[in-house]
Amino acid sequence: MSTLQPVRGTHDLLAEDSLRHRKVIDTVRDISGRYGFDEIETPIFERTEVFARTLGDTSDIVTKEMYTFEDKGGDSLTLRPENTAGVARAFISGGLAQSLPLKFTYQGSMFRYERPQKGRLRQFHQTGAEILGVEGPLADIEIIALGSHYLEALGVRDKTVLELNSLGDTESRAAYRDMLVNYFRSHLDQLSEDSRERLERNPLRILDSKDQGDRDIIENAPLISDSFNDYSRDFFDAVKQGLDVAKVEYTLSPRLVRGLDYYCHTAFEFTTTELGAQGALVAGGRYDGLIKQMGGPPTPGVGWAAGIERLAMMIDEPEGRARPIAMVPLGTEAEIKALSLTQHLRQGGFSIELGYSGNMKKRMKRANNVDAVACVILGEDELAKDVATVRNMETGDQVEVPLASLEDHLASYR
RNA sequence: GUGGCCGUAGCUCAGUUGGUUAGAGCGCCUGGUUGUGGUCCAGGAGGCCGGGGGUUCAAAUCCCCUCGGCCACCCCA
Numbered sequence: 001m002s003t004l005q006p007v008r009g010t011h012d013l014l015a016e017d018s019l020r021h022r023k024v025i026d027t028v029r030d031i032s033g034r035y036g037f038d039e040i041e042t043p044i045f046e047r048t049e050v051f052a053r054t055l056g057d058t059s060d061i062v063t064k065e066m067y068t069f070e071d072k073g074g075d076s077l078t079l080r081p082e083n084t085a086g087v088a089r090a091f092i093s094g095g096l097a098q099s100l101p102l103k104f105t106y107q108g109s110m111f112r113y114e115r116p117q118k119g120r121l122r123q124f125h126q127t128g129a130e131i132l133g134v135e136g137p138l139a140d141i142e143i144i145a146l147g148s149h150y151l152e153a154l155g156v157r158d159k160t161v162l163e164l165n166s167l168g169d170t171e172s173r174a175a176y177r178d179m180l181v182n183y184f185r186s187h188l189d190q191l192s193e194d195s196r197e198r199l200e201r202n203p204l205r206i207l208d209s210k211d212q213g214d215r216d217i218i219e220n221a222p223l224i225s226d227s228f229n230d231y232s233r234d235f236f237d238a239v240k241q242g243l244d245v246a247k248v249e250y251t252l253s254p255r256l257v258r259g260l261d262y263y264c265h266t267a268f269e270f271t272t273t274e275l276g277a278q279g280a281l282v283a284g285g286r287y288d289g290l291i292k293q294m295g296g297p298p299t300p301g302v303g304w305a306a307g308i309e310r311l312a313m314m315i316d317e318p319e320g321r322a323r324p325i326a327m328v329p330l331g332t333e334a335e336i337k338a339l340s341l342t343q344h345l346r347q348g349g350f351s352i353e354l355g356y357s358g359n360m361k362k363r364m365k366r367a368n369n370v371d372a373v374a375c376v377i378l379g380e381d382e383l384a385k386d387v388a389t390v391r392n393m394e395t396g397d398q399v400e401v402p403l404a405s406l407e408d409h410l411a412s413y414r
Numbered sequence: 415g416u417g418g419c420c421g422u423a424g425c426u427c428a429g430u431u432g433g434u435u436a437g438a439g440c441g442c443c444u445g446g447u448u449g450u451g452g453u454c455c456a457g458g459a460g461g462c463c464g465g466g467g468g469u470u471c472a473a474a475u476c477c478c479c480u481c482g483g484c485c486a487c488c489c490c491a
Contacts, residue, residue, distance in 0.1 A: 005464090005482065060489050064415075082491085110491080115415080117485060126491055194488070210487080269491095280491055307491030330449065364451040372451090379449060393451070 009114070009122025019320055020312035021125065024154065025107050028127045028306075031150045032105040035142065037129055040104040042086035048076040054085040054294055056260050059202075065112040079111035084287070084303060085294075087130050092296035100133030100299070107308070119278030119310045128284075130303035132291075137235055140266040140286060141242030143302045147282045148248045150306075151270060156314045160270045160281055163253035166239070167204075167264055168224060168232035170289070176227035177203060187217045204257040223254050235265055262289030266302065275310055282306040324351040325413055326367030330360055330379040338378050341388075341406065348407055350414065367393065373413045376406070 006012065013021060029039070048068050055062045067079035080086055083106050096102060107127040114120060129146055131139040144162070151157035167173050181203050184191060191199070192211040199206065207218055228236070243250055250268070258267050267285035275281075284304025292298040325345070329338035342352045353370050355363040360377075367375050377389040377398075388406055391398045401409045 008482070065489080112490080114489075115487095116483080117487095120490075124491075128491090205489090277486065278491075283491060305491055310491060326451095328450085360449045361447080361451075364449095366451085368451040375451080377449075381449085389449090391450075396451090398450085 007122070009116040011121065011123075016317065017312065019318045020315060021308055023315060023318040024308050024311045025127060027153050028105060028107060028129075028150055031153050032103075032129055032146060035103070035146050035149075037103040037105045037146075040087060040090065040106050041108065042080075042083065042090050042106065044109060045077045045079050046086055046089060048078040050085050050089050050294070051078050051081060054088065054262075054290060055081075059260065061112065065114055067111045067113060081112045082110055082305060083108070083126060083128055084130065084290070084301075084305070087132075087303075088291050088294055088296065088301070091132060091291060091299070092294060096132075097297045097299060101139070102132040103130070104132070105129045117278075118276045119307065119313065121309060125308035126305045127308055128303060128305035130301060132301045133299055134302070135288075135300050137238040137242060137266075139300075139302045140239045141246060141248075143284065143304060144239075144243060144250075144266075144268055145246045145248050147268075147270060147284070147304050147306070151282065154311060154315050156272070156281070156311065157270075159274055159314060160272045162248065162250040162268060162270050163256050164240070164243075164250040164266070164268045165253050165256040166224070166228075166232065166236035167258060167267055167285075168228050169235075169264055172224070172228050172232040173264060176222070176224045179222045179227060180204065180206075183221050184217070190217055207255040207257050218255065224257075225254065232265065239266055258285050262287050262293050264288050268304070272314065275313060278307075278310060280307070281310050281314070322351045322414075323371050323373045324353040325410060326353045326355065326363070326370065326372035326375045328355060328360065328363045328367065328375045328377045330377075334378040334380070334383055337383065338376075341376070341378075341403070345407060345410065350407075350410060374410070376410075 011017075048066070051066060052062050061081050066081055069077060071077050087104055087106065091097070091102070105128065108125065109123055110126050111123050113122060116122060129143060131143055144164075148157060148162065151160055168176065181199065184195070184199050184203065184206060188196065188199075190213060191206070192209065192214050195206045195209050195211065195214050198209075206214060207221065209215065209218065225233075225236075240250075253269075256267050256269060263285050265286040265288070268283070269280045270282040271279040272281055273279060282304050283306075284302070286300070286302045288298075288300040290301060327338045327342050329335040338354065342354045345352050353367065353372060355366050358366070360379075364375065372393050374393055375391040377391060379389075382388050382400070385400070386404075387400045387402050389398050390401050390406075390409060399409075
């Protein structure tokens with residue numbers, strides 16, 4: 001491999017891609033701000049235990065997807081594969097338990113060692129939102145409403161479906177897990193190889209298997225709602241009612257699950273059919289057990305994460321920079337004058353492209369390439385008369401404008 | 415980690431059963447225009463045919479390995 005190739009699954013972000021990412025990020029800042037969320041930025045790497053402990057020793061992320069390395073001090077560090085663990089760690093180590101509830105958003109690079117495919121990279125970007133310290137369903141409702149509002153603001157909500165489920169509380173969930181394992185054990189010989197393995201490691205995951213044989217068995221599997229105790233049922237009902245009141249549409253997905261034990265109650269995904277196999281645009285749920293499991297004070301949490309690349313592929317092409325006005329000076333004296341005018345105009349709010357070199361033809365060509373609306377031509381003739389020639393790049397019309405009124409004249413191009 | 419398809423100019427691609435100096439369009443550069451872009455005309459630069467090995471008189475073309483891309487599985491945002 002050439003060392004000048006980008007590392008597999010990484011990308012340079014240029015031009016339109018960059019604009020798309022920026023829109024996705026700017027929008028989450030705007031919308032989450034209205035919901036009272038503050039931005040948090042945690043380190044891009046953490047001690048390996050932060051992820052190993054929160055994600056579970058058997059999860060795929062921990063067993064095969066982490067970028068783990070030893071630093072010069074001998075510590076095992078890992079590039080973050082997701083950000084909830086980092087936020088939880090920041091919460092614990094920063095002693096933030098006294099200022100609950102907390103509402104955070106974040107945005108940044110995540111790293112997973114996977115085979116790249118559509119909507120999946122090794123270095124990718126996520127934005128997310130977390131509410132810490134709220135036990136009741138209002139936090140679930142608000143975090144989902146935020147996700148929905150965010151997708152609306154990006155213009156993609158109508159291309160998504162909000163899938164909603166509840167995993168119940170710890171008691172309900174444990175009861176369900178037992179029922180489910182028993183059920184699948186009785187059909188062991190009909191399960192796919194993958195699912196037989198999942199039965200040991202992560203039985204709930206069998207529910208979203210894509211294997212047709214599995215699906216036939218899953219069809220008749222017990223539903224988690226059958227195992228709900230009163231509290232879990234009430235909680236879920238409250239979430240559903242709240243979403244109705246907030247006018248957030250959803251469909252119930254009784255097979256939507258989260259594998260790890262600290263997840264409970266609400267699980268949801270905003271999914272699309274437009275991105276091939278990677279349908280999840282925004283996914284999240286409640287994780288009341290996480291912070292305690294990490295060694296912090298028992299603190300409930302709900303949140304979601306969204307794939308920025310995936311959203312960037314879905315949105316309409318954003319507008320770029322405003323079209324500039326190009327300065328076209330001819331000769332050293334004119335260049336100095338142009339520099340002075342350029343800075344003055346920029347201070348006044350204009351976008352000015354100052355050509356760096358070349359004869360007039362070259363500078364005009366450059367002006368055209370940067371899609372200038374107009375050119376301000378400054379040559380010897382103009383300097384002598386204390387004027388500038390302003391060329392409208394659409395019509396080709398040119399007028400001489402006294403330098404004193406140049407700014408007023410250019411105002412029509414803004 | 416597994417599987418399918420694919421790597422030829424900056425970009426998008428053509429290249430016959432293996433056969434001389436590997437092509438096109440777009441873009442780029444120069445000139446037609448000593449102070450005028452975008453259109454037009456003329457000319458030009460630019461390729462280790464992803465990399466390595468093999469078969470052959472001869473390889474962009476066939477075989478093997480490898481790196482990368484796309485898509486899917488696994489898993490996930």
